[in-house]
Amino acid sequence: MKKLGEDFAFSSIGFVRTPFKDKFGVPRQPGLAAQAKGVIKIHPDPDLKTALKSLEEFSHLWIVFVFHEHGGKNWKPSIRPPRLGGNRKVGVLASRSPHRPNPIGISAVSIEKIDLEAEGGPEIYVGGVDLIDGTPVLDIKPYIPYADSIPEANAGWASGDIPRYPVKFTDDAEAEILKRDPHGEKNLRALIIDILELDPRPAFQKRQLPVTEQETWGTRYGFDVIGNDVKYEIREGHFLVYALGYNKS
Structure with a gap:
């Protein structure tokens, strides 16, 4: 270069x-x-x-x-x-x-x-x-x-509302979160919602597999947060957290 x-x-x-x-x-x-x-x-x-x-x-x-x-x-x-x-x-x-x-x-x-x-x-x-x-x-x-802070600033191509999607949990996932964060000190559940509702997937996956398209329902993904391997899938226009594993790294 x-x-x-x-x-x-x-x-x-x-x-x-x-x-x-x-x-x-x-x-x-x-x-x-x-x-x-x-x-x-x-x-x-x-x-x-x-x-x-x-x-x-x-x-x-x-x-x-x-x-x-x-x-x-x-x-x-x-x-x-x-x-x-x-x-x-x-x-x-x-x-x-x-x-x-x-x-x-x-x-x-x-x-x-x-x-x-x-x-x-x-x-x-x-x-x-x-x-x-x-x-x-x-x-x-x-x-x-x-x-x-410039309230009247123009955000250019980045303007417009940021899409957010509902996040739900299976009973097993809820139980696992309670087990790992029994007193809510880590705000683990709220943190997972904050991340997932913004759709953290790469742009090409968002484009190829939209959350709102029925053909994508059941597609599974995962990400790590605070050492937790959060496993989720697209389900009827929302994200469903179905399990939590432990990051081995």
């Missing part, structure tokens, strides 16, 4: 712990799955700890991160966004695709609590994450509503 311009070197200031061990099931954007919780683990450096002073005064922050597992070796100038069902190409810089000239992303998340004295370095507990577990963090910045 040809050189684009001047080179810069960056070092991570930490990484993010999330429920998502791989890209399948990860929400497409931050905030779409409110139950998706994460922890930004800051490296144990005294200067980084000092740098976090007063962050607790804010309700949200931006995570500047690296798409470290997007799987692509080279970037492409145009992509097919899942939001458009893979039916139309747009310029990669007119998208949030991880396959960029520089694989850097941003996510706005809520701050739930900050533990500056955590063992191994400060921890920032956040909500609404859309990142794979272990994602490297380059920087964090406070979210400032008067500067960062």
Whole structure:
């Protein structure tokens, strides 16, 4: 790949712990799955700890991160966004695709609590994450509503309502969730609903096997969340969770 311009070197200031061990099931954007919780683990450096002073005064922050597992070796100038069902190409810089000239992303998340004295370095507990577990963090910045929120902004090709589908559970699946999260501390059931109602399948599967088409009913899939192998199928216009296994990895 040809050189684009001047080179810069960056070092991570930490990484993010999330429920998502791989890209399948990860929400497409931050905030779409409110139950998706994460922890930004800051490296144990005294200067980084000092740098976090007063962050607790804010309700949200931006995570500047690296798409470290997007799987692509080279970037492409145009992509097919899942939001458009893979039916139309747009310029990669007119998208949030991880396959960029520089694989850097941003996510706005809520701050739930900050533990500056955590063992191994400060921890920032956040909500609404859309990142794979272990994602490297380059920087964090406070979210400032008067500067960062533009209500009249045009969302371009990404405008319009995001489709959401009903999620149901078999009795066996409900029993297994209760067994694994008896007091609801992990919000496991709510997290599964948050993920599934957005249809986490790749764009080509959504296009070839629509949830609303009877011919697709009975098609089965799975994804991992918090070490749980969630098995589900398309059933009469909704997603049915029929079993939970354990991730062996």
